[in-house]
Amino acid sequence: MNITLARPKQKLDLLILPVFKESEIKQALKQNKIDLPSESFSADFKKELGDTLVVYSQNDPKRILLVGLGEKKSFEAQSWRIAIESSVNLIKSLKLSAVGLALPQKLFGTLKDFIELTGFAVAYSSYEFEEYKKEKKVNLPKEFIILQNEQSTLKKTLEQGVIIGTAANASKDLSNHPANVATPTHLADHALKAAKQFNFTCKVLGSKEIQNEGMGLLTAVSAGSEEPAKFIILEYGNTKKPPVVLVGKGLTFDSGGISIKPSEKMEEMKYDMSGGAVVLGVFEAVAKLKLPIHLVGLIPSSENLVSGKAVKPGDIIKSHSGETVEIINTDAEGRLVLADALSFANKHYKPRMILDFATLTGAVSVALGDQYTGYFSNTKAFVKDFQKASEKMSEKFWELPLAEEYQTQMKSSVADIKNVGEHHNGGVITAALFLKHFVGTTPWIHFDTGGTSWTTSNKSFAKAGSTGWGVYLTVEFLRQLK
Numbered sequence: 001m002n003i004t005l006a007r008p009k010q011k012l013d014l015l016i017l018p019v020f021k022e023s024e025i026k027q028a029l030k031q032n033k034i035d036l037p038s039e040s041f042s043a044d045f046k047k048e049l050g051d052t053l054v055v056y057s058q059n060d061p062k063r064i065l066l067v068g069l070g071e072k073k074s075f076e077a078q079s080w081r082i083a084i085e086s087s088v089n090l091i092k093s094l095k096l097s098a099v100g101l102a103l104p105q106k107l108f109g110t111l112k113d114f115i116e117l118t119g120f121a122v123a124y125s126s127y128e129f130e131e132y133k134k135e136k137k138v139n140l141p142k143e144f145i146i147l148q149n150e151q152s153t154l155k156k157t158l159e160q161g162v163i164i165g166t167a168a169n170a171s172k173d174l175s176n177h178p179a180n181v182a183t184p185t186h187l188a189d190h191a192l193k194a195a196k197q198f199n200f201t202c203k204v205l206g207s208k209e210i211q212n213e214g215m216g217l218l219t220a221v222s223a224g225s226e227e228p229a230k231f232i233i234l235e236y237g238n239t240k241k242p243p244v245v246l247v248g249k250g251l252t253f254d255s256g257g258i259s260i261k262p263s264e265k266m267e268e269m270k271y272d273m274s275g276g277a278v279v280l281g282v283f284e285a286v287a288k289l290k291l292p293i294h295l296v297g298l299i300p301s302s303e304n305l306v307s308g309k310a311v312k313p314g315d316i317i318k319s320h321s322g323e324t325v326e327i328i329n330t331d332a333e334g335r336l337v338l339a340d341a342l343s344f345a346n347k348h349y350k351p352r353m354i355l356d357f358a359t360l361t362g363a364v365s366v367a368l369g370d371q372y373t374g375y376f377s378n379t380k381a382f383v384k385d386f387q388k389a390s391e392k393m394s395e396k397f398w399e400l401p402l403a404e405e406y407q408t409q410m411k412s413s414v415a416d417i418k419n420v421g422e423h424h425n426g427g428v429i430t431a432a433l434f435l436k437h438f439v440g441t442t443p444w445i446h447f448d449t450g451g452t453s454w455t456t457s458n459k460s461f462a463k464a465g466s467t468g469w470g471v472y473l474t475v476e477f478l479r480q481l482k
């Protein structure tokens with residue numbers, strides 16, 4: 001699907017017409033020079049956010065897709081994404097060649113930001129995961145035209161939005177593949193291919209090199225699996241500057257190990273590599289946008305399975321940092337592989353800051369649900385910058401405390417630290433405290449996306465499956481970085 005800007009005089013098969021709750025449909029049609037008797041269908045269209053209704057006309061365009069924007073006063077990035085996602089999902093089932101999108105009467109932010117978000121949201125919504133289905137249902141139009149008079153100055157802006165949306169889709173796609181396909185080796189191969197295609201470097205450490213590097217925790221997590229672990233190292237940009245290091249959890253399947261998970265919903269554990277997929281998505285976008293930064297990406301990737309060789313509760317493992325970890329629960333494996341990656345980052349790079357992305361706990365979704373990512377940082381200054389970035393595309397997060405009071409929960413009587421705190425006692429926080437232990441004094445942000453990386457039901461703004469949460473937010477943060 002080609003996403004472009006054009007003046008509102010195109011020949012279209014369908015026009016998407018957004019309408020606010022307080023607006024008259026009649027008025028909206030008139031403003032777009034559409035002559036239709038709105039009295040006959042206005043009762044069928046409630047104009048609530050994401051509501052859609054297709055009406056037919058004898059003149060061109062033959063189809064008008066009315067989409068509700070909800071109330072004007074609450075119109076923001078999320079509502080615009082919902083309106084676009086609802087519309088694009090609907091047109092997927094129609095066989096159309098050219099679709100137009102009229103912009104609403106009232107925008108938010110600058111016109112530039114609005115157009116970039118529109119490009120992002122259209123590209124993002126066009127994605128559908130149907131690779132394993134015999135019958136493909138999606139029929140995207142060839143042309144998706146955003147109707148806008150000042151198209152020449154905004155062309156590049158739109159392209160940037162489309163680049164970020166496409167990168168988020170690449171991230172979603174990696175996560176959506178099942179674990180029998182998306183193994184650590186698959187993730188590494190994808191990274192090598194992406195590096196070549198988008199112009200960054202990629203080095204992959206295999207099991208032997210991981211052991212030689214002293215990453216005992218990653219080695220232990222991977223011990224129960226036949227699939228070899230991979231440690232993926234990405235690098236982009238001006239290597240003279242201290243890098244921003246992105247670390248992404250790459251557990252391609254998490255059974256919990258010997259501390260095995262209940263079987264209900266265990267199939268969702270294919271998404272446990274979503275953090276790694278976000279890092280790869282960010283690299284794709286940053287390289288295509290040619291951002292003037294130095295970026296390093298680290299993805300410790302493994303399966304967490306059960307076998308005679310699997311790590312056991314009570315085992316004591318020496319980490320990359322040299323400290324020993326008592327494994328209490330083998331299902332708290334994400335923090336183990338991340339700890340080795342964080343220590344690796346500090347040893348080999350002098351990071352300007354580290355950002356990590358991980359589906360780390362179920363506790364985070366108990367606390368914050370599926371709309372807000374849990375956010376922890378040892379450097380307050382970043383919070384504001386991320387908040388500013390978040391307003392632009394509405395990838396939401398909520399800050400949680402690195403509560404030192406809970407540090408005692410992580411004390412082990414036989415090793416330097418243990419890998420879980422007390423049961424049902426701030427699990428999202430103690431997971432973050434475990435990571436903090438391996439971060440040292442490096443400025444650091446931890447995103448626990450356990451509730452936001454995927455969704456199990458079709459929502460108006462996101463299809464069931466991976467959401468790519470964090471790609472746009474991080475690209476925007478890196479773009480604003482002084």
Ligand SMILES: [Zn+2]
Nearest residue numbers: 254331332333
């Ligand atoms: Zn786990």
